[in-house]
Amino acid sequence: MPDIIQLLPDNIANQIAAGEVIQRPASAVKELLENAVDAEATEIRLFVNDAGKSLVQVIDNGKGMSETDARMCFERHATSKIKKIEDLFHIRTMGFRGEALASIAAVAQVELKSKRAEDETGTYLEIDNSVVRKQEIIACPTGTSISMKNLFFNVPARRNFLKSAAAEMRHIVEEFIRVALSFPNIFFSLTSNGQQLFHLERGSLKQRIIQLLGNHYNARLVSVQENTDYLNIYGFVGKPETAKKTRGDQYLFVNNRFIRSAYLNHAVMSAYQEMIPADSFPLYALFIDLDPEQVDVNVHPTKQEIKFEDEKIVYAFVQAAIKHALAQFSITPTLDFDLDPSIQNLDAVSKPVSDEQKASIAASSLYQSFTQKNQAHFIESGNAGLKPWNIPKGRLDGNTDQRLPGAGITANKEESLPFHTGNSQPLSFGNIQLIEEAPLTQAANTYIIAATNRGFILIHQQLAHERILYERLIGASADKPAAIQKSLFPVTLQLSAPDAALLQELIGELLLLGYLVEPFGKDSFVIQGTPADIDQGKEKEIIENLLEQFKHFSNELKLSKREKLARSLCRQQSVKPGTPLTSEEMNNLASGLFQCAQPNTTPAGNPTFIEFKKEYLDQLFRKLT
Numbered sequence: 001m002p003d004i005i006q007l008l009p010d011n012i013a014n015q016i017a018a019g020e021v022i023q024r025p026a027s028a029v030k031e032l033l034e035n036a037v038d039a040e041a042t043e044i045r046l047f048v049n050d051a052g053k054s055l056v057q058v059i060d061n062g063k064g065m066s067e068t069d070a071r072m073c074f075e076r077h078a079t080s081k082i083k084k085i086e087d088l089f090h091i092r093t094m095g096f097r098g099e100a101l102a103s104i105a106a107v108a109q110v111e112l113k114s115k116r117a118e119d120e121t122g123t124y125l126e127i128d129n130s131v132v133r134k135q136e137i138i139a140c141p142t143g144t145s146i147s148m149k150n151l152f153f154n155v156p157a158r159r160n161f162l163k164s165a166a167a168e169m170r171h172i173v174e175e176f177i178r179v180a181l182s183f184p185n186i187f188f189s190l191t192s193n194g195q196q197l198f199h200l201e202r203g204s205l206k207q208r209i210i211q212l213l214g215n216h217y218n219a220r221l222v223s224v225q226e227n228t229d230y231l232n233i234y235g236f237v238g239k240p241e242t243a244k245k246t247r248g249d250q251y252l253f254v255n256n257r258f259i260r261s262a263y264l265n266h267a268v269m270s271a272y273q274e275m276i277p278a279d280s281f282p283l284y285a286l287f288i289d290l291d292p293e294q295v296d297v298n299v300h301p302t303k304q305e306i307k308f309e310d311e312k313i314v315y316a317f318v319q320a321a322i323k324h325a326l327a328q329f330s331i332t333p334t335l336d337f338d339l340d341p342s343i344q345n346l347d348a349v350s351k352p353v354s355d356e357q358k359a360s361i362a363a364s365s366l367y368q369s370f371t372q373k374n375q376a377h378f379i380e381s382g383n384a385g386l387k388p389w390n391i392p393k394g395r396l397d398g399n400t401d402q403r404l405p406g407a408g409i410t411a412n413k414e415e416s417l418p419f420h421t422g423n424s425q426p427l428s429f430g431n432i433q434l435i436e437e438a439p440l441t442q443a444a445n446t447y448i449i450a451a452t453n454r455g456f457i458l459i460h461q462q463l464a465h466e467r468i469l470y471e472r473l474i475g476a477s478a479d480k481p482a483a484i485q486k487s488l489f490p491v492t493l494q495l496s497a498p499d500a501a502l503l504q505e506l507i508g509e510l511l512l513l514g515y516l517v518e519p520f521g522k523d524s525f526v527i528q529g530t531p532a533d534i535d536q537g538k539e540k541e542i543i544e545n546l547l548e549q550f551k552h553f554s555n556e557l558k559l560s561k562r563e564k565l566a567r568s569l570c571r572q573q574s575v576k577p578g579t580p581l582t583s584e585e586m587n588n589l590a591s592g593l594f595q596c597a598q599p600n601t602t603p604a605g606n607p608t609f610i611e612f613k614k615e616y617l618d619q620l621f622r623k624l625t
């Protein structure tokens with residue numbers, strides 16, 4: 001028998017290897033853009049035709065290549081970025097495996113033009129199927145232009161695997177966004193079939209995010225910035241109200257490299273818990289920088305998956321940093337400046353973090369605990385320092401003397417006027433402190449104006465009340481059922497069959513929340529008792545409304561039964577806009593809100609109040625004079 005093992009010819013070996021690196025036009029986009037970044041270009045232009053199937057071209061003004069390097073760069077394992085294995089652990093460039101251009105040349109027709117600044121002339125090369133077809137000396141600008149034409153022209157099977165033009169184009173735009181986001185100091189453009197889709201001037205990260213992801217994020221981004229000896233994190237997260245029903249604008253970069261990490265994604269999402277519905281996704285564009293020795297980027301050919309030396313520290317750090325940022329900024333929604341473009345340019349809006357704010361971050365226990373090397377773990381357990389409010393809970397759960405039936409905020413006649421809680425601590429949330437001597441004012445029978453240490457806040461009476469009721473309900477149902485008031489004249493309820501089935505399902509949960517409902521024959525129920533603070537006589541209406549609300553939530557949210565019920569009840573029992581409030585009621589509402597664990601948002605994540613800071617108001621008036 002003859003021997004049967006043969007070495008594969010280079011072009012076939014390259015084609016096989018290319019399968020790992022170049023799966024679709026977007027993979028070439030990524031590699032070519034990254035090469036241009038590594039070449040220190042300040043302007044990078046991407047052109048595609050037919051969603052990259054017929055052309056992907058990247059033109060950069062980077063350092064270019066010598067004639068020999070231009071030939072060399074298409075060899076497999078040809079790289080200028082590492083020389084020995086130790087270099088792998090100090091990688092500062094995007095590429096290092098020396099495979100991208102070899103792979104591209106194996107599966108497409110490639111044209112290269114490149115010139116270094118110090119050279120008079122440049123090099124022109126044509127390669128396909130890993131073979132050089134033409135090489136010339138040409139005149140061209142400094143930098144490099146690489147065109148990849150007719151991807152997979154020589155591997156029809158793989159060409160057939162490509163998706164529709166629309167799908168491939170989405171992948172391309174996604175890769176483009178990832179690279180363009182990480183380098184806001186580089187100009188990028190993207191032109192598709194002759195039409196320019198993106199033209200991104202150099203600027204700040206915030207400007208880049210808005211250019212790429214949309215102007216609606218303006219004034220809805222919260223700056224994240226924490227520095228420690230071990231790692232730094234910076235970037236932006238969306239305020240809770242930016243959360244969308246579809247996963248999308250979520251970007252995580254480690255040492256400027258886009259990565260996928262379900263684990264770290266979870267860290268970010270967990271920082272939002274309770275502020276947004278469970279199945280919605282806030283924007284984030286976060287950059288983690290750490291010593292390259294602490295990460296292994298070499299675990300995947302496209303380098304989208306990486307390994308951390310200590311993943312738990314990174315998790316705890318990311319989670320704490322986002323929580324902290326949200327507590328500091330988003331939590332106190334400021335004016336929606338989208339209304340007036342001239343206001344968007346104010347410093348207060350375009351500079352998300354003031355020095356004063358920075359100083360307060362630096363003084364925080366979170367910051368300090370992280371600046372000691374490797375201390376991240378202890379934050380995770382305690383969440384110490386993340387609750388910026390001072391008043392112990394308690395006044396609103398359990399039977400306090402300040403609630404009358406229904407609204408849950410009405411006061412006993414004897415209750416004194418100032419909304420001081422009897423506690424020596426001021427009512428505050430984050431850096432906002434209510435001025436307790438200042439009287440509250442109701443506007444439009446909907447809003448409550450409350451003076452604060454740095455301006456005023458406008459509280460939405462219904463939304464604030466929803467939050468107060470919600471925390472009380474959740475508190476009640478979690479450790480002990482709410483107190484039930486037995487009805488003197490139990491009301492009977494006749495329902496449609498589907499509603500009856502629904503109510504039947506909810507009876508147990510309702511009991512925890514203070515509603516004693518019993519089945520009474522076919523599709524009928526008797527309401528035997530209601531929570532102690534509910535108006536007697538309205539039981540029927542309340543249960544009917546509750547079912548309606550519940551159905552409404554069932555459609556849009558995948559929440560637990562109790563969560564849905566609690567939210568339905570709060571929405572239903574809250575004081576509605578248009579209801580005039582007495583000063584006791586306003587006081588109770590404001591103090592009740594500021595004693596909540598999460599006063600800034602409704603259970604569904606909408607803001608309960610908006611802060612108007614003195615600086616903003618000053619700016620507004622300065623515009624006019």
Ligand code: ADP
Nearest residue numbers: 035039073079080095096097098099100101144
């Ligand atoms: P890697 O980026 O992993 O080094 P590539 O195959 O992507 O491997 O590129 C091989 C080499 O070609 C690079 O190391 C670099 O020296 C050179 N090169 C590629 N693209 C460019 C460019 N746009 N400008 C200058 N040099 C480039």
Ligand code: MG
Nearest residue numbers: 031035095100
């Ligand atoms: Mg490369």
